[in-house]
Amino acid sequence: ARPLGRQRADTEARQVQEISGRDKFLRVIEFLRRQLHQDTLFVYVNSSFSPSPDELIIDLYNNFAIDGKLVVNYALSAAWG
Amino acid sequence: AQEKKSSLQAEAKYPDFRGEADWFAGRRGRRHRRRRGRRSPPRAGPIRRPPPARAMAAAPRGEEAAAWSEEAARLVWGGAVPLQVHLHDADVTALPPPPPFLTLGPRVGYFPLLVSTIKAHFSSSLPPGVDTVWFEYKGLPLKWYIPIGVLFDLLCADPERPWNLTVHFRGYPADILSPCEGEDSVKWNYNNSLKEAAFIITGNSKNVMNMSQADQLAMWESVRKGDLNSYMNISTKLKLGPFEEDFLVRTSSLGSRQGSDEPESPGSVKPCRVPVRLYVRRVQEDLEYLEDAIPVSDWESVSYINRPFEIRKEEGRRITTLEHALETLLPEFFGSKPTARAAGPEPAAATPDSAPDDSDTTPGTPRDREPASASPQEMDVAKRARVKLVRIQGMALGLDTPFLWVANNLRNPECFLHVCVYIGA
DSSP states (O other), X not given: OOOOOOOOTTTSOOOOOOOOTTSBHHHHHHHHHHHHTOSOOEXXXXXXXXXXXXXXXXXXXXXXXXXXXXXXXXXXXXXXO | OHHHHHHHHHHHHSOOHHHHHHHHHHTTOOOSOXXXXXXXXXXXXXXXXXXXXXXXXXXXXXXXXXXXXXXXXXXXHHOEEEEEEEEOGGGOOSSSOOOOEEEEEETTSOGGGGHHHHHHHHGGGSOSSOOOOEEEETTEEOOTTSOHHHHHHHHOSSOOSSEEEEEESSOOXXXXXXXXXXXXXXXXXXXXXXXXXXXXXXXXXXXXXXXXXXXXXXXXXXXXXXXXXXHHHHHHHHTOOOOOTTSEEEOOGGGSSSOOOSSOOOOOEEEOEEOEEXXXXXXXXXXXXGGGSOOOOOGGGEEEEEOOEEOOOBTTBSSOBHHHHHHHHOTTTTOOSOOOOOSSOOOTTOOOOOSTTOSSOOTTOOOOSOSSOOHHHHHHHHHHHTEEEEEBTTBOOOTTSBHHHHHHHSOOTTSOEEEEEEEEO
């Protein structure tokens, strides 16, 4: 399945959400679930792997951010492995 | 009695983990007191202070090194924690209550993988309905994706053999534990951890993602069954190690954009990053005997840190020691970089004040550095005095052990090195 990671930047105002580094990745997963109204969601980093929900945002950012951004992808079914 | 007999027979197949671990750790030539390989449960002794860092001769190369590595792998994969699993009282529906179940939990294995045998043992006592299985130690629900050996090293300060755990079949604590659908969840977690480790080491997960489906399945099966030989057959293809002291790792040529016809395409060369998962547990500052450590009652009191170690060449340092790696990974606890201070030496009795949560650091801590007392070094020693224990694969390694040897030989099958640290606070 193709990941649905695109936001319609041209028609919607870009929303900036803040998250603390001390928070867990679970918060990102839950946020996306709420926004997309989906119970089942597969969330990845850098189109590569799905971190454990208990991982700290700051660790993921330090380890995997590119150009100051941590890229998170999501899909309704398992996209990668 | 039937189960007990079969699990004791199972135990006979495994090496005496504790005895071999002691030999294995002692082989590194630590000078301080070795824990003797007793048959009876060891008495907790005073916490050994790690010896001062000292330069180590270069590790032997060639055949001897390869033989040691192979032996280390067998001990790590063969290591197991003896478990005594009690059924939670509220889940007992038949009297008399069933006896606890004795089994071995592979160090590199996971608790959900033991559920089928445990459930078979307790089946006649369970209430009807849907089971949601979880494990608990002294009231703390166990995170199912953390390897069994790591949980044991972290939660059992004074190793308890057998380790007494409670299994629950109802009332899954969803506020504390992420959901687990049995083996599938563990397999998903394993595959993603492996991809994550690959990303850390090589800069992308392509080598894992490009594995054939047969290889992927075979690799998971080898982990599930604890079959080291099958695992080695497949994992060597991934080229995720061994790490070398020339601080470079060559990525596999799968990472390059176009297929190359050159006989040897080296791929790209990057600084070497070692995937590490650290678990920092707070114990009493004045803790002397491990058996007195307050048990972990809440996961909030354990700091989980996922931080890779990057090998860098540094002046005057030939071999990266475990101590140096920990100083880099956990500067708040090990710290070696002096904090910025005003010029000029400060009096020896000055209380270090820049460590944020130090209250009663003792200026009188015996020092193994030069007598001239600069405050930053005094503070480092005070910081290091707070480190009560560093445990990897069940062993309190000497801090002068070469770090790359540790990373290459003591890591788990998903290519992460798990390190438990006890801090007095």
